[in-house]
Amino acid sequence: MPSPPSPAMPPTPTSAIQLGLPRITSLLHSLQSPHLQTPIIHISGTNGKGSVSAYLSSILLKSGLRVGRFNSPHLVEEWDCLQLGGRNVRREVFEGTKEEVEEVDRREGVGATAFELLTATAFTVFARERPKLDLAVVEVGMGGLTDATNVVDPERTLLSMITPIELDHQKFLGETIGEIARVKAGIVKRGTEVVLAGQAHGEVEGVVRGVADEMDATVWLAGEGSVVEEKEAIAEAEDQTPLPPLVSLPLTPLSIYPSSTVPPPPRTTHLQARLPLPGAYQLSNSATALLASQLLRTSPRCLAMLPSLSGITDESMKEGIESTRWPGRLDWLALPSPRQRMKLLVDGAHNPSSAETLASYLTSLPPHIAPTTLVIGLSFPRDPASILAPLLSSSRISKVVCTPFTPPPSMPWIRATGAEEIASRAKEWDVEVEVVQSVEEAIEGLKMGERAVVAGSLYLAADIYRWVRGRGE
Structure with a gap:
């Protein structure tokens, strides 16, 4: 029987996914x-967390607030997950802080996971920023419930937000x-407000209301924006990409639970803005962020915690959405030279629901803009057919290029599905199929003029941005 490890040898940080709060709390x-140290807005959900956090952070920045933001996973480099004032944290600040966190983890024998170390780094960067941050948006x-970010007290939680759950x-x-839904609603804190995005599954709202009852919290159900018909048709952009639509976004919730809560009436019930992020689902994401902004500037509890939230105006909300x-x-x-006139559509769709959303967007595009080639890479053990089916059954895709992605160095549990395995499933459809060994090769x-969409994994998207960034240096 092997001997147990010596107490003098602290456990090394583990990279495996291990949910739970004891390690992060100790660290x-x-x-x-x-x-x-920093009040937060906490966002959970399955789809749309990143977009909602981006809309909300942009609104808060346009309102003159000093804002931090933590999203995961990172897209290209690890420090991309942290923003201060709308810009990525400086690499030396991130790496220096993370080294300190890792040293404390080793010294105290915590054995924190990679994500727990990252979360502790984010909170430490936020706490040290000068001038002091007003708040942070945390995904x-x-x-x-047991996620490492779920450690902030109710007294420092401005809002909880829950995006669509799948x-x-x-x-x-x-x-x-x-x-x-029960797990994702675990971020709701006692006596706080919750903004719930519209849901495709009716049981989600009931589950969230049940958690709200337990936590004496209030649930604000967000509506959805609508496209405004413009009197004069607007020409397409010169680069052959769709122009942002003008949309009308509601400032009032569809419902408030419990119904005894009566908010002050807004000066206007809707706000018009051009929606810069494409896709029909952005009508929900932007409306969810806007309702959160409305709540932040009107809630007595939020204003007592952070009086400067009163600086949120209709104009700053409009500017924030549009930027x-x-x-x-x-x-x-x-794409960089010599393909500078080519545009590639990049989407991180990695589950069946997001693939269906991407497919819907592709079918909405005019034929001369819509991609006809799909470059796809997937995380193991995702079933390739669950992503391919929506994309190949209802769009103009006639060619599929299958590729692996570069596994993120800090997440060894992530690995790419073999390109050959994806190709074997793609051949079930009437499309041309190619296998390559890298994004660069794909x-x-x-060919010049070939219209392509890249999808299947955010890690594949990261490879694309890394490739473009490298060609631009």
């Missing part, structure tokens, strides 16, 4: 509780929508 305590890593990560979160950027989600990316193999 943050040893770091002097940086997570209690859950996985789930909610089946995903069932191994960790539960096998049904109701079970997953939002979110790479990796229906992003029309200009993109460099595109």
